[in-house]
Structure formats: structure tokens, C-alpha cells
Amino acid sequence: MEIPYTVSNRPDTGLWNAKIGIWLFLASEVMLFGGLFSAYIFLRIDSPPGMWPHGLLNVPVGTMNTAILIMSSVTVVLAWASLKMRKYNAYWWYMLATIVCGVIFLTVKLAYEWPQKFDHFGVYIKTEDLGKYEQYLGNEYATEKGLPPRLEITGHLHNRAALKDPSIKEYEIALDPLNADPTNPEMDRPHFWPRPATEKIATVEKEDVQYATMFLPRHSAYFASYFTITGLHGLHVLGGVLVFIYMWLPVSKRLYQRNPEHLANRVEVSGLFWHFVDLVWIFVFPLFYLL
Amino acid sequence: MDSSTSVDTHHEPHAHDAAHEHHELGWWRKYIFSTDHKVIGIQYGLCGLAFLFLGFCLMMLMRWQLAYPGQALPVIGKWLPQLFGPGSMPDGKMTPDFYNSLGAMHGTIMIFAGVVPLAFAAFGNFVVPLQIGAPDMTFPKINAASFWAFAVGGVIMLVSFFVPGGPAKSGWTSYTPLSDIADTGPGHNLIFNGQTLWLIGFIFLITSSLLGAINFITTIIQLRAKGLTWMRLPFFVWAQFVTAFLLVLAFPPLEAAIIMQLMDRVAHTSFFLPAGLVVNGVPAYISGGGSPLLWQHLFWFLGHPEVYVLILPAFGIVAEILANNSRKPLWGYKSLVFSVLVIGFLSFIVWAHHMWLTGMGAGVSAFFQTTTLLISIPSVIILSAFFISLWGGSIRFTVPMLFATAFLPMFGIGGLTGIPLAFNSADLYLHDTYYVIAHFHYIVAPGTIFGLFAGIYFWFPKATGRKMNDFWGKVHFWPTLICMNLIFLPMFLQGMAGMHRRWYDGGQGWTVANDHTIWGLTGFEWNKPISWAAWIMGLAQIPFIINFFWSIKRGEKVNDNPWEATTLEWTAPSPPPHGNFVTTPVAYRGPYEYSLPGRERDFTMQNEPVEPAERTPRKPPADLVPV
Numbered sequence: 001m002e003i004p005y006t007v008s009n010r011p012d013t014g015l016w017n018a019k020i021g022i023w024l025f026l027a028s029e030v031m032l033f034g035g036l037f038s039a040y041i042f043l044r045i046d047s048p049p050g051m052w053p054h055g056l057l058n059v060p061v062g063t064m065n066t067a068i069l070i071m072s073s074v075t076v077v078l079a080w081a082s083l084k085m086r087k088y089n090a091y092w093w094y095m096l097a098t099i100v101c102g103v104i105f106l107t108v109k110l111a112y113e114w115p116q117k118f119d120h121f122g123v124y125i126k127t128e129d130l131g132k133y134e135q136y137l138g139n140e141y142a143t144e145k146g147l148p149p150r151l152e153i154t155g156h157l158h159n160r161a162a163l164k165d166p167s168i169k170e171y172e173i174a175l176d177p178l179n180a181d182p183t184n185p186e187m188d189r190p191h192f193w194p195r196p197a198t199e200k201i202a203t204v205e206k207e208d209v210q211y212a213t214m215f216l217p218r219h220s221a222y223f224a225s226y227f228t229i230t231g232l233h234g235l236h237v238l239g240g241v242l243v244f245i246y247m248w249l250p251v252s253k254r255l256y257q258r259n260p261e262h263l264a265n266r267v268e269v270s271g272l273f274w275h276f277v278d279l280v281w282i283f284v285f286p287l288f289y290l291l
Numbered sequence: 292m293d294s295s296t297s298v299d300t301h302h303e304p305h306a307h308d309a310a311h312e313h314h315e316l317g318w319w320r321k322y323i324f325s326t327d328h329k330v331i332g333i334q335y336g337l338c339g340l341a342f343l344f345l346g347f348c349l350m351m352l353m354r355w356q357l358a359y360p361g362q363a364l365p366v367i368g369k370w371l372p373q374l375f376g377p378g379s380m381p382d383g384k385m386t387p388d389f390y391n392s393l394g395a396m397h398g399t400i401m402i403f404a405g406v407v408p409l410a411f412a413a414f415g416n417f418v419v420p421l422q423i424g425a426p427d428m429t430f431p432k433i434n435a436a437s438f439w440a441f442a443v444g445g446v447i448m449l450v451s452f453f454v455p456g457g458p459a460k461s462g463w464t465s466y467t468p469l470s471d472i473a474d475t476g477p478g479h480n481l482i483f484n485g486q487t488l489w490l491i492g493f494i495f496l497i498t499s500s501l502l503g504a505i506n507f508i509t510t511i512i513q514l515r516a517k518g519l520t521w522m523r524l525p526f527f528v529w530a531q532f533v534t535a536f537l538l539v540l541a542f543p544p545l546e547a548a549i550i551m552q553l554m555d556r557v558a559h560t561s562f563f564l565p566a567g568l569v570v571n572g573v574p575a576y577i578s579g580g581g582s583p584l585l586w587q588h589l590f591w592f593l594g595h596p597e598v599y600v601l602i603l604p605a606f607g608i609v610a611e612i613l614a615n616n617s618r619k620p621l622w623g624y625k626s627l628v629f630s631v632l633v634i635g636f637l638s639f640i641v642w643a644h645h646m647w648l649t650g651m652g653a654g655v656s657a658f659f660q661t662t663t664l665l666i667s668i669p670s671v672i673i674l675s676a677f678f679i680s681l682w683g684g685s686i687r688f689t690v691p692m693l694f695a696t697a698f699l700p701m702f703g704i705g706g707l708t709g710i711p712l713a714f715n716s717a718d719l720y721l722h723d724t725y726y727v728i729a730h731f732h733y734i735v736a737p738g739t740i741f742g743l744f745a746g747i748y749f750w751f752p753k754a755t756g757r758k759m760n761d762f763w764g765k766v767h768f769w770p771t772l773i774c775m776n777l778i779f780l781p782m783f784l785q786g787m788a789g790m791h792r793r794w795y796d797g798g799q800g801w802t803v804a805n806d807h808t809i810w811g812l813t814g815f816e817w818n819k820p821i822s823w824a825a826w827i828m829g830l831a832q833i834p835f836i837i838n839f840f841w842s843i844k845r846g847e848k849v850n851d852n853p854w855e856a857t858t859l860e861w862t863a864p865s866p867p868p869h870g871n872f873v874t875t876p877v878a879y880r881g882p883y884e885y886s887l888p889g890r891e892r893d894f895t896m897q898n899e900p901v902e903p904a905e906r907t908p909r910k911p912p913a914d915l916v917p918v
Contacts, residue, residue, distance in 0.1 A: 001869060024539055217560045
């Protein structure tokens with residue numbers, strides 16, 4: 001028994017089966033990421049002044065990753081077009097390029113961007129103790145310039161043991177540039193190029209701290225949504241790469257020789273999925289890196 | 292089904308790919324890891340029925356605590372602590388936590404592991420490809436993956452009963468922040484605790500529904516038989532089509548919410564936890580900045596379409612059976628189709644009527660009140676069309692017809708009692724009382740589940756080639772109908788008397804449940820007759836269970852079309868072989884051509900060609916002329 005219209009079009013709908021299937025799947029994916037993005041909007045609108053961090057992500061690296069992902073969307077179309085023209089060699093190379101792009105994206109994300117965050121530290125100061133740390137926060141200056149209040153001191157945690165050991169009474173933090181020099185107008189808004197870390201060390205007493213954590217998902221609603229959405233997006237990239245690898249391995253050559261149109265259809269639907277993954281990133285990048 | 296006969300019956304139409312037909316599949320591939328839509332449908336059906344029964348058992352336990360709070364459960368009370376752990380029912384007396392767990396798991400299992408798999412996946416899988424004349428689903432492997440995702444999800448839900456602390460206990464809605472902090476802290480594993488397993492199980496159940504729904508829509512669009520145009524589709528196919536769209540679009544936002552709650556519980560984020568949260572008198576060490584309301588919005592964005600996921604397949608089943616047993620075309624087929632489409636659309640913009648108590652503001656409330664009342668219009672159109680379909684028919688009161696006719700007033704009661712809840716002002720009083728329980732159970736218990744019973748009795752001959760016993764079917768039907776009403780009608784009274792739906796002691800310790808009587812009994816005392824009705828209804832299911840399994844092997848043998856129905860599934864052999872049809876079906880006419888004038892038989896099947904004499908316009912029968 002054969003299922004009809006797996007490769008050829010049904011005359012009255014003008015479509016083959018998997019094309020409808022993938023569009024429906026993408027519709028469900030839109031709703032999935034839609035749910036997450038609307039949660040982002042909901043939480044961001046809800047967040048009190050000063051509680052939504054800015055400029056904590058590496059914009060140049062994010063830009064590069066964006067470019068890589070867009071490039072891979074182009075190469076996957078070229079791969080599909082090569083198959084349609086029955087040029088298997090060209091298909092093979094374009095597919096390889098797509099896979100490499102996907103792998104680079106994932107590597108940058110998992111081996112560079114995420115670990116860098118996990119290594120970063122921040123403390124939210126109790127409201128009544130904000131004055132004590134005015135030299136690092138510069139709230140008077142911020143109020144004067146109409147900037148949101150600064151509640152958090154960030155940087156590199158020198159005594160990591162302080163996180164676990166209750167007998168250590170203070171955190172020693174090598175400050176980020178903003179906290180090292182809070183009244184410098186240069187620091188009023190985030191920059192495209194990340195500023196280098198400083199040598200200046202601040203000692204923050206645990207008693208004055210509302211909440212202290214590394215830049216993990218638990219750090220704030222911002223990082224919670226950042227890690228959740230980029231994590232889920234990363235899983236999608238991984239899934240796409242695995243499918244592409246399958247269609248690039250010699251097993252695809254056999255399908256190509258038997259029924260080239262079938263392979264082209266497979267590349268088309270997985271390409272559609274890949275474009276969607278790309279599109280999600282186009283939303284992720286401005287929402288988390290720029291705004 | 293026997294594949295040797297399938298080869299024989301299939302020889303002619305499939306002569307070209309006979310080579311494919313000949314290799315025998317082993318027992319495991321044929322009945323367990325099958326990709327055949329009929330086998331998958333039956334697998335879904337059996338699992339769904341088992342889960343429905345389990346969910347019912349959980350409720351029967353709860354009914355003991357409500358009727359006789361604090362008393363030891365006789366007979367089985369001794370054994371339950373050994374099964375569910377010492378924290379569940381020490382000395383046969385139910386603990387509050389275990390009561391909450393039973394409530395949460397009753398809802399979850401009934402809806403997501405019982406009704407959805409049975410109503411949508413089982414009937415959809417078995418019946419839809421047959422009704423549209425397709426050889427199988429468009430994606431048979433994805434279909435199998437869908438079933439196995441469901442199986443994994445179901446097993447995880449079951450496993451959660453046996454972890455320390457017991458299964459999820461924050462209600463089937465898992466409202467945050469309660470669910471975020473439940474089952475955490477000392478003595479609880481980070482992953483293997485009730486609530487976290489509930490979330491993980493849910494991800495699998497959602498995946499299963501998504502894969503199934505995508506498959507259904509594609510199948511209905513692509514694999515309709517030649518001549519089976521959209522307006523010739525049986526109403527059941529339309530109902531499943533809309534249901535599938537609801538699942539595709541409504542489930543993912545809940546999946547998003549579940550991922551976020553999982554992050555809250557495992558990675559300690561604060562998606563749903565507000566700043567300043569105090570747990571057990573201690574300020575929680577969290578970042579805060581989350582919103583408990585966000586969960587409610589995302590949950591009910593699924594939750595409301597889900598209601599229609601539960602009821603639309605039942606509508607479809609009832610429509611088929613009403614037309615078949617009244618020997619008349621379904622009245623207002625086009626209005627039915629458009630109503631079901633409108634319901635599908637509107638069901639996405641009514642969700643916040645579950646959240647009146649949160650105080651969203653007058654503007655938001657006004658919007659959702661309006662849409663909620665709008666959605667009652669297509670629902671009433673459907674119910675009215677069903678009632679009118681009976682008018683002037685020569686009704687055959689077969690067992691499926693009994694269930695289908697009982698569905699109509701039962702669903703009617705459920706629907707009409709929902710209207711007060713649609714109004715913000717009335718709901719503020721009725722919210723979270725037994726009134727709400729009675730209202731939605733009238734929709735899903737004597738509503739949907741009667742539809743499902745009707746469908747099982749109706750399509751059983753197609754699946755097995757044998758009919759279920761008529762007498763025992765009636766023995767099943769009447770007590771079930773009576774008990775359903777004895778259970779749920781008094782709950783309206785309890786609810787209007789102000790009884791809260793989550794009281795662990797059934798209202799024993801609350802003045803409002805004891806200080807006045809309704810028809811001779813106080814609100815609390817009403818629990819006893821309700822509970823007894825529930826247990827008797829449990830007994831009334833025994834004839835069904837025995838009848839079901841007995842008839843598989845020993846039921847009365849029947850031909851391919853025992854109900855003298857018109858739709859395409861009845862042209863296939865019973866049980867249908869792999870590939871379904873002996874000859875590729877072609878549809879020449881609408882789905883409900885019953886009692887055509889000038890014909891020998893009172894039914895004309897969809898694959899019977901139109902004769903020249905039929906082409907001349909004919910007068911409608913006198914009773915169908917509008918007055």
C-alpha cells in the first residue's frame with residue numbers, strides 16, 4: 001500500500017503532503033515561541049524601573065551569529081535549487097556549508113556566550129542600603145540625568161566560596177565599568193563594543209544584599225527569558241543540523257538516484273523549518289541584545 | 292486483522308505493488324509498533340478507556356472523603372497506603388495532601404490522558420481515514436510516534452503516583468505560585484517529584500497531540516477520495532478537522548508555559564513568582580519579577596479551546612448516529628459546518644472568562660463576556676439542528692442512538708448553566724463552587740462521554756466485524772444516565788448554596804454547608820446520595836467492560852454495514868484490511884442520503900453513482916418545507 005501524494009501534487013490542492021504538514025508544524029511553532037515572547041513582553045512591561053537589565057550581552061558576537069544564521073538560510077535555498085537542477089555535487093557543498101554555519105552558531109552560543117554569562121556575578125542591594133554603595137551605583141547622578149535607578153552591582157566574583165559558605169560575610173567583586181565609574185556619561189547607555197572589565201574591587205556585605213547570583217537563569221526575569229528562549233531556539237538549531245546531516249550523508253545519494261524529486265521535497269520542508277528557526281533568531285536578537 | 296486475507300481481497304486493485312503486500316509483518320510490528328491507522332486508533336482507544344476508568348476510580352475515592360470525611364475507607368482502605376505510600380491514607384483515612392493529589396490527577400488524567408486520546412486520537416485515527424476513503428494517514432510513522440509519545444506521557448503521569456510526596460497536588464490547572472513551590476524543598480528530588488513529573492509528562496502528551504493533529508489535518512486535506520468535496524464530508528470529519536486546528540494552535544502556548552514552570556522549578560527562575568513571595572513564613576530567596584497571572588493567561592489560552600477539543604468530536608459522533616438512526620438527512624448540514632468553524636475561531640478569544648476573580652478590569656471583562664456569549668450562538672445552532680434532525684424521523688432506538696439522544700439534553704443542561712458563568716457579576720459568586728463542577732461535568736461527562744460510548748457501540752462492528760450485545764448495552768445505558776443526573780444535578784444546588792469546590796471535608800466544618808437545608812438535606816448531607824450515585828455508576832460500567840471484551844470474540848457476527856449507514860467507512864470490509872478498501876472509493880453524493888424518495892432502500896451510500904432520474908430537481912418532503 002502506498003500513501004498518495006507523498007512526492008507529486010494532489011491536483012485540486014496543488015500540494016504534496018509534507019508541505020502542508022510542515023506549514024502546520026510551523027504554525028504550532030509560531031504559537032510556541034509566540035507564547036514565550038508574549039511572556040517576555042508581559043514580564044518586561046510589569047518590571048519595576050531599574051529591574052530590567054541592559055547591555056549585558058555581547059552585541060558584536062550576537063551580530064556575527066545573526067549573519068551566520070542568515071547566511072545558512074541562503075545556502076539551504078541554494079542547496080534546494082541545486083537539487084531541482086539535478087546538480088548533486090553543488091547540493092552536497094551547499095548542504096555542507098549550511099551544516100557548518102549551524103554548528104558555528106551553536107558553538108558560539110554554547111561554548112562562548114553562555115559560559116561567559118555563567119561566570120558573571122551580580123548583587124541586588126537592599127533599598128535601605130543603596131546609599132552605602134552610592135560610589136558604585138551613582139544613583140544621584142542617574143536621577144539627575146533621568147536614567148532608571150541602579151540597584152545592582154555587577155562584575156567578576158573574586159571569592160567564589162562566598163556563594164556557598166555562610167561564614168564569609170562579604171562578596172569581593174571586580175567591578176564592571178559602569179559600577180567602577182558610575183558618573184561617567186560614557187556609561188549612560190550600553191555600547192556596541194563591550195567595554196573591558198576593570199581592576200577595581202568592591203566589597204559588598206552580605207547583610208546589605210537583597211539577592212546575589214551568577215548570571216544564571218535565576219538572576220532575573222530578563223535572564224530567565226533569555227536562557228529559556230535561546231535554549232529552546234538552540235534545540236531547534238540542533239534539530240535542524242541533525243536533519244541536514246542525515247540528508248547530506250551518502251544515504252541521501254541513494255534516495256537521489258532513486259527519486260531526486262523526493263530528496264528535493266525533503267530539503268524543501270526542512271529548509272522551511274530552517275528559515276523559521278532563522279526568523280525566531282531575528283526576533284531574539286533585537287529583543288535581548290539591543291532593546 | 293489477518294494479513295493473508297488482506298492480500299486476497301487486495302489482489303486486484305493493488306496488483307501493481309503486490310511485492311509490497313507480500314512481506315509478512317511480525318506480531319510486534321503488526322499489533323504493537325504498527326503504523327496502520329486502525330491499529331493505532333484501537334491502541335489509543337484502549338489506553339484512553341483505561342485512563343478514563345483510572346480517573347473515575349480516583350474520583351470514587353474522593354467521593355468517600357466528601358461523604359464521610361475523616362472516616363476510614365472500608366475494605367480497600369487497608370490496601371491503599373501500601374499502594375500509594377504511607378502518606379496517602381494512613382489507617383484508611385485520607386490525608387489532605389492526598390485528597391488534593393487525587394483531585395489534580397483526576398482532572399489531568401480524565402482530560403489529557405482519557406478523553407483527548409479517546410475522542411480525538413482514537414476515533415479520529417480509526418474513523419476519519421475510512422470516512423474520507425483514504426488508505427491510511429498521510430504520515431503513518433508520525434502517527435505511530437504520536438501514540439508512543441502519548442504512551443510515554445501517560446506512563447510518566449502514572450509513575451508520579453509513586454514518587455515521595457505523591458503526584459501533583461496543585462489542581463489540574465496547576466496555578467502558580469502554588470504549583471511552583473509544591474513538592475520542593477527537603478525530601479523532594481529535583482526531577483522525581485509529583486509536580487515536575489506532571490510537567491514533563493505534559494510535554495509528551497502535548498507532543499503527541501501536536502503530531503496527531505498535524506497528521507489529521509493533512510490527511511483530510513490531501514487524502515479525500517475522488518468526488519469527496521468539502522461539502523460532502525461527513526460532519527464527524529469536519530468536527531475532527533476543527534478539533535485538530537484547535538490542538539495545533541492552542542497547545543503550544545501551554546507548552547511554553549510548561550517549559551517556563553519547569554524552569555522555575557528546576558533552574559529556579561521566577562517566571563511565575565512575584566517579588567516578595569513568602570513561603571512558610573520565610574521570604575523566598577528568588578529574583579522575583581514574575582507574574583502568577585501570566586500562567587493563568589497561558590494556561591487558559593489552551594484551557595478554553597481544550598473544552599471544544601473535548602466536545603467537538605462528540606458532536607461529530609452524535610451527528611453521525613442521529614442521521615443514521617433517524618433515517619433522515621442531518622438537518623442544516625451547512626449551518627452545522629459553519630457553526631463548528633465559528634466555534635473553532637471564537638474559542639481562541641474567550642479564555643479570560645476563567646479568570647474573572649483575578650480582577651482584570653472592566654474593559655477586559657466586557658470584551659471576554661461578549662465573546663463568551665457570542666460562542667453560545669453557534670453551539671445553540673448545532674444543538675438545535677440535532678434536535679430538528681430527529682423531527683419526523685423513523686427513529687431506531689439502538690444502543691448508540693440511546694446514548695446519542697441522551698447526549699442532547701445533557702449537553703443542553705451543561706451549556707445553559709454556563710451562561711450565568713459567562714457574566715462577570717454572576718460568576719463572582721458562583722466561581723469555585725460546586726455549581727462550576729456541575730456545569731462542566733454536564734458537558735464532559737454525560738455530554739462527551741455519552742458521545743464516546745455512542746461512538747464505541749456504533750463503530751465496534753467496523754473494528755471487529757461483530758456487534759456489541761444490545762441487551763447489556765441497555766443495562767449499561769439506563770443506570771449510567773440516571774446516576775449521572777443524580778451525581779451532577781444536586782451539585783448545582785450545593786454550588787448555589789455557596790459550597791466551595793475544594794473543601795477537603797466536604798463542607799462538614801463550614802456553617803454555610805450545614806445551617807440550612809435544600810430539599811430536606813443540608814449542603815453537606817447532599818454529598819452522601821451523590822457519592823452513592825457515583826459508586827453505583829461505577830458498578831454500571833461493569834456490563835460495558837464485559838460486553839466490550841466478550842463481543843470482540845463472541846459478539847454477533849454482522850455484515851459490513853450493519854447500521855445501514857451511508858458514509859464511506861461502511862463500504863470497507865469489517866474489519867478493514869491494511870489499506871482499507873477493496874476498490875478505491877469514489878464519492879458521488881453527500882454524506883446523509885437517507886430516505887431518498889423513489890428508492891428501494893431507505894439509505895443511499897456515498898459511493899452509489901447518481902442515476903439520471905435523480906438529476907431532475909425534486910420537491911423537498913412536505914415536513915421539510917419552511918413554514
